[in-house]
Amino acid sequence: MDARYDFFAAAMAWSGDENKLNGGGPIWAVFDQDAVEREEWDPRPPNVDLDGYFFRGDTLAELAGAIRNPHQTLAMSGATLEETVARYNAFVDRGEDEDFAKPTPRYKIQRPPFYAAWSTPILHDSLTGLRTNPKAQVIDTRGQIIPGLYCAGESQGGFAQHGLGRCLVFGRIAGRDAALNGGIA
Numbered sequence: 110m111d112a113r114y115d116f117f118a119a120a121m122a123w124s125g126d127e128n129k130l131n132g133g134g135p136i137w138a139v140f141d142q143d144a145v146e147r148e149e150w151d152p153r154p155p156n157v158d159l160d161g162y163f164f165r166g167d168t169l170a171e172l173a174g175a176i177r178n179p180h181q182t183l184a185m186s187g188a189t190l191e192e193t194v195a196r197y198n199a200f201v202d203r204g205e206d207e208d209f210a211k212p213t214p215r216y217k218i219q220r221p222p223f224y225a226a227w228s229t230p231i232l233h234d235s236l237t238g239l240r241t242n243p244k245a246q247v248i249d250t251r252g253q254i255i256p257g258l259y260c261a262g263e264s265q266g267g268f269a270q271h272g273l274g275r276c277l278v279f280g281r282i283a284g285r286d287a288a289l290n291g292g293i294a
Protein backbone atom coordinates (compact mmCIF):
# COMPACT_ATOMS: atom_id res chain seq x y z
CA MET A 110 0.00 0.00 0.00
CA ASP A 111 1.21 3.52 -0.81
CA ALA A 112 2.03 5.14 2.55
CA ARG A 113 3.80 8.25 1.25
CA TYR A 114 1.04 10.57 2.42
CA ASP A 115 0.39 9.00 5.82
CA PHE A 116 2.48 11.68 7.51
CA PHE A 117 0.22 14.31 6.02
CA ALA A 118 -2.96 12.67 7.28
CA ALA A 119 -1.40 12.39 10.74
CA ALA A 120 -0.29 16.01 10.71
CA MET A 121 -3.66 17.33 9.59
CA ALA A 122 -5.83 15.13 11.80
CA TRP A 123 -8.61 17.09 13.45
CA SER A 124 -8.02 17.89 17.10
CA GLY A 125 -11.70 17.91 18.07
CA ASP A 126 -11.94 21.70 18.37
CA GLU A 127 -14.92 22.77 16.22
CA ASN A 128 -13.59 26.32 16.09
CA LYS A 129 -10.46 25.15 14.31
CA LEU A 130 -11.50 23.10 11.32
CA ASN A 131 -8.42 23.79 9.24
CA GLY A 132 -6.71 20.59 10.27
CA GLY A 133 -4.57 19.73 13.24
CA GLY A 134 -1.62 22.00 12.48
CA PRO A 135 0.47 23.97 12.65
CA ILE A 136 3.22 21.58 11.67
CA TRP A 137 6.69 22.26 13.05
CA ALA A 138 9.94 21.23 11.40
CA VAL A 139 12.16 20.27 14.33
CA PHE A 140 15.91 20.13 13.84
CA ASP A 141 19.16 20.51 15.76
CA GLN A 142 22.39 22.47 15.59
CA ASP A 143 24.04 19.73 13.51
CA ALA A 144 21.37 20.28 10.82
CA VAL A 145 22.01 24.02 10.88
CA GLU A 146 25.73 23.48 10.29
CA ARG A 147 25.26 20.65 7.79
CA GLU A 148 22.86 22.70 5.66
CA GLU A 149 24.68 26.01 6.25
CA TRP A 150 21.54 27.69 7.52
CA ASP A 151 21.57 30.97 9.39
CA PRO A 152 18.55 30.72 11.73
CA ARG A 153 18.45 34.38 12.68
CA PRO A 154 16.22 37.26 11.55
CA PRO A 155 15.47 38.22 8.86
CA ASN A 156 15.83 34.59 7.74
CA VAL A 157 13.41 33.45 10.46
CA ASP A 158 10.37 35.08 12.05
CA LEU A 159 10.72 35.07 15.82
CA ASP A 160 7.20 36.41 16.24
CA GLY A 161 5.45 33.06 16.55
CA TYR A 162 6.95 31.18 13.62
CA PHE A 163 10.42 30.13 14.75
CA PHE A 164 11.56 28.89 18.16
CA ARG A 165 14.74 27.73 19.85
CA GLY A 166 15.45 25.74 23.01
CA ASP A 167 18.49 24.34 24.76
CA THR A 168 16.55 21.14 25.40
CA LEU A 169 13.68 19.52 23.52
CA ALA A 170 11.37 20.14 26.48
CA GLU A 171 12.35 23.81 26.52
CA LEU A 172 11.73 24.03 22.79
CA ALA A 173 8.28 22.46 23.12
CA GLY A 174 7.40 24.88 25.90
CA ALA A 175 8.55 27.86 23.84
CA ILE A 176 6.27 27.13 20.89
CA ARG A 177 3.37 29.59 20.97
CA ASN A 178 1.41 30.44 17.84
CA PRO A 179 -2.09 31.86 17.30
CA HIS A 180 -3.03 28.97 14.99
CA GLN A 181 -1.91 26.37 17.52
CA THR A 182 -4.71 24.09 18.66
CA LEU A 183 -2.83 22.37 21.48
CA ALA A 184 0.34 23.29 23.34
CA MET A 185 3.18 20.97 22.42
CA SER A 186 4.06 18.54 25.20
CA GLY A 187 7.77 18.38 26.06
CA ALA A 188 7.48 14.69 26.96
CA THR A 189 5.80 13.91 23.64
CA LEU A 190 8.45 15.79 21.68
CA GLU A 191 11.24 13.98 23.57
CA GLU A 192 9.58 10.65 22.95
CA THR A 193 9.02 11.42 19.26
CA VAL A 194 12.60 12.52 18.69
CA ALA A 195 13.95 9.47 20.56
CA ARG A 196 11.81 7.23 18.36
CA TYR A 197 12.99 8.99 15.20
CA ASN A 198 16.64 8.73 16.33
CA ALA A 199 16.14 4.98 16.84
CA PHE A 200 14.97 4.79 13.21
CA VAL A 201 18.26 6.41 12.17
CA ASP A 202 20.14 3.70 14.08
CA ARG A 203 18.11 1.00 12.32
CA GLY A 204 18.18 2.76 8.94
CA GLU A 205 14.43 2.38 8.60
CA ASP A 206 11.52 4.70 9.37
CA GLU A 207 8.82 2.39 10.72
CA ASP A 208 6.24 5.17 11.06
CA PHE A 209 6.24 6.97 7.71
CA ALA A 210 8.69 5.05 5.53
CA LYS A 211 11.01 8.04 5.03
CA PRO A 212 13.73 6.69 2.76
CA THR A 213 16.81 5.87 4.83
CA PRO A 214 16.67 8.34 7.73
CA ARG A 215 20.25 9.52 8.09
CA TYR A 216 20.63 12.19 10.74
CA LYS A 217 19.68 12.15 14.40
CA ILE A 218 18.20 15.16 16.11
CA GLN A 219 20.50 15.27 19.10
CA ARG A 220 22.78 18.30 19.42
CA PRO A 221 21.46 21.43 21.12
CA PRO A 222 20.24 23.99 20.59
CA PHE A 223 17.06 22.63 19.04
CA TYR A 224 14.84 24.59 16.66
CA ALA A 225 11.23 24.52 15.47
CA ALA A 226 10.25 26.24 12.23
CA TRP A 227 6.68 26.75 11.00
CA SER A 228 6.20 24.28 8.19
CA THR A 229 3.36 24.85 5.77
CA PRO A 230 2.15 21.77 3.94
CA ILE A 231 0.95 22.28 0.40
CA LEU A 232 -1.16 20.17 -1.87
CA HIS A 233 -0.13 20.29 -5.49
CA ASP A 234 -3.10 18.34 -6.80
CA SER A 235 -6.62 17.76 -5.59
CA LEU A 236 -6.57 14.18 -6.95
CA THR A 237 -10.34 14.08 -6.97
CA GLY A 238 -13.26 15.90 -8.52
CA LEU A 239 -16.11 15.54 -10.96
CA ARG A 240 -16.22 12.34 -12.99
CA THR A 241 -15.64 12.93 -16.68
CA ASN A 242 -15.19 10.89 -19.82
CA PRO A 243 -12.12 11.28 -22.08
CA LYS A 244 -13.87 14.21 -23.84
CA ALA A 245 -13.94 16.04 -20.46
CA GLN A 246 -17.73 15.81 -20.40
CA VAL A 247 -19.09 15.54 -16.88
CA ILE A 248 -20.76 12.23 -15.99
CA ASP A 249 -23.59 12.10 -13.47
CA THR A 250 -24.06 9.60 -10.65
CA ARG A 251 -25.94 7.25 -13.00
CA GLY A 252 -23.08 7.24 -15.47
CA GLN A 253 -24.85 9.54 -17.97
CA ILE A 254 -23.26 12.50 -19.74
CA ILE A 255 -24.58 15.86 -18.53
CA PRO A 256 -25.08 17.70 -21.84
CA GLY A 257 -23.10 20.89 -22.22
CA LEU A 258 -21.11 20.52 -18.99
CA TYR A 259 -17.34 20.07 -19.21
CA CYS A 260 -14.69 19.94 -16.56
CA ALA A 261 -10.91 20.26 -16.73
CA GLY A 262 -8.16 20.96 -14.24
CA GLU A 263 -8.21 20.55 -10.50
CA SER A 264 -11.96 20.08 -10.31
CA GLN A 265 -11.79 17.11 -12.69
CA GLY A 266 -11.49 13.71 -11.06
CA GLY A 267 -9.63 10.72 -12.42
CA PHE A 268 -6.94 10.29 -15.05
CA ALA A 269 -4.26 10.52 -12.33
CA GLN A 270 -2.42 13.32 -14.07
CA HIS A 271 -0.53 16.15 -12.50
CA GLY A 272 -0.73 19.90 -12.72
CA LEU A 273 -0.80 22.26 -15.63
CA GLY A 274 -0.39 19.53 -18.24
CA ARG A 275 -3.69 17.99 -17.17
CA CYS A 276 -5.41 21.41 -17.19
CA LEU A 277 -4.13 22.34 -20.63
CA VAL A 278 -4.78 18.99 -22.28
CA PHE A 279 -8.31 18.55 -20.96
CA GLY A 280 -9.13 22.23 -21.34
CA ARG A 281 -8.27 21.97 -25.02
CA ILE A 282 -10.19 18.72 -25.43
CA ALA A 283 -13.22 20.27 -23.72
CA GLY A 284 -13.07 23.43 -25.81
CA ARG A 285 -12.69 21.52 -29.04
CA ASP A 286 -15.56 19.18 -28.26
CA ALA A 287 -17.84 22.01 -27.20
CA ALA A 288 -17.04 23.92 -30.41
CA LEU A 289 -17.58 20.89 -32.62
CA ASN A 290 -20.64 19.43 -30.94
CA GLY A 291 -22.14 22.30 -29.04
CA GLY A 292 -21.54 20.28 -25.91
CA ILE A 293 -24.47 18.02 -26.69
CA ALA A 294 -22.88 14.95 -28.23
Ligand SMILES: Cc1cc2nc3c(=O)[nH]c(=O)nc-3n(C[C@H](O)[C@H](O)[C@H](O)COP(=O)(O)OP(=O)(O)OC[C@H]3O[C@@H](n4cnc5c(N)ncnc54)[C@H](O)[C@@H]3O)c2cc1C
Binds near residue numbers: 231233261262264
Ligand atom coordinates in the same frame (compact mmCIF):
# COMPACT_ATOMS: atom_id res chain seq x y z
C1 LIG B 1 2.23 25.20 -4.63
C2 LIG B 1 1.87 24.58 -5.95
C3 LIG B 1 2.86 24.30 -6.86
C4 LIG B 1 2.54 23.74 -8.09
N1 LIG B 1 3.53 23.49 -8.98
C5 LIG B 1 3.23 22.99 -10.18
C6 LIG B 1 4.23 22.78 -11.17
O1 LIG B 1 5.43 23.04 -10.94
N2 LIG B 1 3.87 22.27 -12.38
C7 LIG B 1 2.59 21.94 -12.68
O2 LIG B 1 2.31 21.50 -13.79
N3 LIG B 1 1.61 22.14 -11.75
C8 LIG B 1 1.89 22.66 -10.53
N4 LIG B 1 0.90 22.85 -9.61
C9 LIG B 1 -0.48 22.46 -9.96
C10 LIG B 1 -1.14 23.54 -10.84
O3 LIG B 1 -0.81 24.84 -10.34
C11 LIG B 1 -2.66 23.33 -10.77
O4 LIG B 1 -2.94 22.01 -11.18
C12 LIG B 1 -3.38 24.31 -11.70
O5 LIG B 1 -3.03 25.64 -11.44
C13 LIG B 1 -4.87 24.15 -11.51
O6 LIG B 1 -5.54 24.99 -12.42
P1 LIG B 1 -7.09 25.08 -12.39
O7 LIG B 1 -7.45 26.12 -13.39
O8 LIG B 1 -7.73 23.73 -12.51
O9 LIG B 1 -7.46 25.56 -10.91
P2 LIG B 1 -7.04 26.90 -10.18
O10 LIG B 1 -5.76 27.44 -10.72
O11 LIG B 1 -7.13 26.57 -8.71
O12 LIG B 1 -8.19 27.92 -10.60
C14 LIG B 1 -9.47 27.88 -10.00
C15 LIG B 1 -9.95 29.32 -9.96
O13 LIG B 1 -11.32 29.32 -9.59
C16 LIG B 1 -11.52 30.38 -8.66
N5 LIG B 1 -12.74 30.06 -7.90
C17 LIG B 1 -12.90 29.16 -6.90
N6 LIG B 1 -14.15 29.14 -6.46
C18 LIG B 1 -14.82 30.06 -7.19
C19 LIG B 1 -16.16 30.52 -7.21
N7 LIG B 1 -17.09 30.01 -6.40
N8 LIG B 1 -16.49 31.48 -8.09
C20 LIG B 1 -15.59 32.00 -8.95
N9 LIG B 1 -14.29 31.60 -8.99
C21 LIG B 1 -13.92 30.66 -8.12
C22 LIG B 1 -10.26 30.41 -7.84
O14 LIG B 1 -10.10 31.68 -7.23
C23 LIG B 1 -9.21 30.17 -8.93
O15 LIG B 1 -8.77 31.35 -9.56
C24 LIG B 1 1.19 23.42 -8.39
C25 LIG B 1 0.19 23.71 -7.45
C26 LIG B 1 0.52 24.28 -6.25
C27 LIG B 1 -0.59 24.59 -5.25
